[in-house]
Amino acid sequence: MFENIISPEQQQALHQLLADKKRIVLTCHISPDGDAIGSMTAMASVLRRLGHDTTCICPDNFPDFLMWIPGAKDMLVYNRSEQRTQAEQVLREADLVCMMDHNATSRMNELGAFVDSLTAPRIMIDHHPNPDTGCAVTISRPGMCAACEVLFRLMWQMGWASDMTLDEAISIYTGMMTDTGAFTYNSNRPEVFEIIAKLIARGIDKDRIYRNVFWTQSADRLRLTGFLLYVNMQILDDYHASIITFNNKERRHFQTRNGDTEGIVNMPLQVAGMKLSIFLRQDTENPQNIRVSLRSVDDFPCNEMSARYFNGGGHLNAAGGRLTCSMDQAVEIAKRAIKDFEAQLRA
Ligand SMILES: [Mn+2]
Structure with a gap:
């Protein structure tokens, strides 16, 4: 149904990286948006299903209207002084870093500088142009509407989509919806709606997600x-x-x-x-x-x-x-x- 988005060599490299149980940290860009949070929570859930330990770390606070996303409450925020020590501890012990929705560690400010000091290999799942090299696996698709779209396509190819949880579907839809202004820009490709069809079939309530994000304010x-x-x-x-x-x-x-x-x-x-x-x-x-x-x-x-x-x-x-x-x-x-x-x- 969907074409492969990574080469057989990349697929092999990814399989190898995830072959044994790992401690994996997921990161996103500063001023996290729906795609940053959604791609982290969805990927973290997938990785947990595969048997890994995961921690999501944001460089700074994300808006309240994203707090309802399943898993968002468990995230560490690096620039909250009371969480920094714990975040750095988790990062030091990490076997792998998953960079979600950003193309370079510099997009994480101080958190990026700390990640740069680590030797753990990295995976990048992103849609911003000109990705930094230096990741063990770089999955960058600037033509796609959201990191969550890239992630869904990766899940499809890797065989992780067949057991997709409802929470993962909700996270992925949220990322695609917020990065396209509820599918009003940068989303005029059939594949976008083919993915949405799969997410609705999995049970998401897209109208409710829209209300949670765009129609709820003080x-x-x-x-x-x-x-x-x-x-x-x-x-x-x-x-x-x-x-x-x-x-x-x-x-x-x-x-x-x-x-x-x-x-x-x-x-x-x-x-x-x-x-x-x-x-x-x-x-x-x-x-x-x-x-x-x-x-x-x-x-x-x-x-x-x-x-x-x-x-x-x-x-x-x-x-x-x-x-x-x-x-x-x-x-x-x-x-x-x-x-x-x-x-x-x-x-
Ligand atoms: Mn994005």
Whole structure:
């Protein structure tokens, strides 16, 4: 039904790595999203079925609206000081590290530096372009919508899908759904829906998963969304681009929690003709840093713009970056970037 996604040599290497009982740590990128958490919980469950010990370690906190994902509550968070010692202990004893939904250890900040100091072999299961080399098995498919899609296809090929648990199916669906805005972008391939059909057949309630993730929020968060769109969104009509800012004073005013601004960057793209949305938010821990999110439609290259102006990268239609400056300066840089890409934006 699904084509193989890894070569016979890779399959052999994977079999060998998993042949005897191992202590396996799973990791994901900073600011974990549904795909990061879902791919970790699903893969951890598969590995446990195969007889291994697993621990999932996130570099930093993930949003409350992902806490219901089966297994999410058991994760260690590296930047929580009370969990760091335990996380490092588990990592030191690990026989294998599974990198889920990230293409390099640098995507894990301090946790990545610690993982780099280990000698345990690594497996990468990811869909970001330009994967770092150095893993024993690298399964990278930038054409796929989510690490969870890559994982499902791997499970299919390895024969792990026939015993897929309901919790694994829920995790995989959550990752695919969140990385595609509930299948509204980057998901126009038949295989995506063939996988969904399998997950529904396994018993997931996709409508409930949607409600859990996208239709559940606090009154503060709803008001914050209104504020950011009404007060802080600038639209540069001639350039079909928009900029939204969010500083720490506003963050405190709305009692903002981790993940509350998730998805807001996509909203300006609802304006007819809009091609690019830039979201600038002040970092909570390092107020001199501005985190940058870019979203686009059609063929506008967010990753190129981010690499050139925002010290980042990512996908064509979704990229991230970081600036060290004031919010006013960040807005100026964003405007310069927009003007520089004028030809593509005005077209
Ligand atoms: Mn992803």
